[in-house]
């Protein structure tokens with residue numbers, strides 16, 4: 319499988335290039351990035367010629383010798399690239415979040431279906447050994463049916479983007495579609511994975527405590543309800559505790575990370591399982607890197623076997639919808655049902671749609687001018 323990578327930022331250098339180099343049957347043959355410095359760094363890392371590297375991704379997708387592309391750009395530009403690549407018959411491995419808006423994410427899914435190509439979303443946390451080990455405990459029924467999943471990610475590192483591009487793009491809602499919750503939506507699909515379903519409703523508060531720059535949340539407390547059970551996601555950029563706690567009908571499970579911090583910014587330390595058989599604890603495998611190799615291998619096999627990948631485009635669209643619904647809930651100070659009503663402005667416009675919602679004056683989103691609503695607070 320001959321692959322092109324579009325977007326040569328940190329995730330491509332740190333994860334995608336090493337993963338593609340380590341997996342059999344795949345080879346990176348082309349790169350594209352409009353930032354010359356990044357293109358050069360990636361060219362050297364991938365050991366490609368200048369002719370294989372383009373400032374414009376259109377050159378890459380016009381190449382008949384490229385079978386699949388990785389779209390590892392920031393999310394704002396991903397839909398146009400992915401849809402054009404699907405039209406050119408390329409299979410797609412897209413970084414998360416798929417897009418800024420659910421409408422665009424669904425358009426990507428439709429384009430892939432129409433042109434008969436695979437669309438996979440990088441939901442890599444379900445491939446991390448620590449979360450796989452937890453899922454195995456659940457699947458063995460050791461704590462019964464999960465009733466409440468609490469995912470503490472209160473120490474998310476606020477890592478800048480590539481220096482030569484736009485290091486603070488994650489703090490602008492027009493670029494990122496949201497703040498820490500959008501960036502770390504890994505917790506949202508992990509919660510659904512643990513509970514075995516997509517959420518049916520969300521209730522959230524968001525805030526910005528640390529950062530005068532940008533218009534996104536740096537703090538989110540989100541409750542998702544499932545057909546059976548609930549999840550609470552506590553998330554923030556900055557310093558705070560991490561770890562996962564699952565309570566089931568017959569027991570509980572706790573993941574404790576180094577210094578009680580937030581995984582994967584610190585390694586996982588111990589998983590405790592308390593069930594009818596008593597208490598047991600084990601040290602999980604702390605590796606993160608192999609999860610990308612498993613994603614690449616799953617993508618390769620999905621194409622070869624004509625099956626859906628572990629996280630397909632629909633899964634990516636559903637998670638994005640769950641995040642923008644949390645923003646709508648925080649803005650309106652009320653629960654929002656999922657899947658989203660397609661007439662909800664956040665369906666078509668993502669976080670930018672929040673400005674069209676009838677927010678109460680005391681709404682924190684309104685007071686802080688989050689998600690481009692600054693003009694409302696000044697009015």
Ligand SMILES: NC(=O)c1ccc[n+]([C@@H]2O[C@H](COP(=O)([O-])OP(=O)(O)OC[C@H]3O[C@@H](n4cnc5c(N)ncnc54)[C@H](O)[C@@H]3O)[C@@H](O)[C@H]2O)c1
Nearest residue numbers: 325326327328329351353356391392393413414479480483
């Ligand atoms: N799955 C994960 O664990 C994970 C981790 C980090 C980032 N990501 C995702 O990967 C994406 C990129 O993040 P990053 O940290 O690498 O960002 P980054 O800022 O380090 O890099 C972004 C790169 O995209 C390039 N780019 C911008 N516009 C482009 C275009 N039109 N065509 C081609 N390239 C373009 C920039 O020049 C830059 O090199 C984001 O969507 C992010 O959410 C996922």
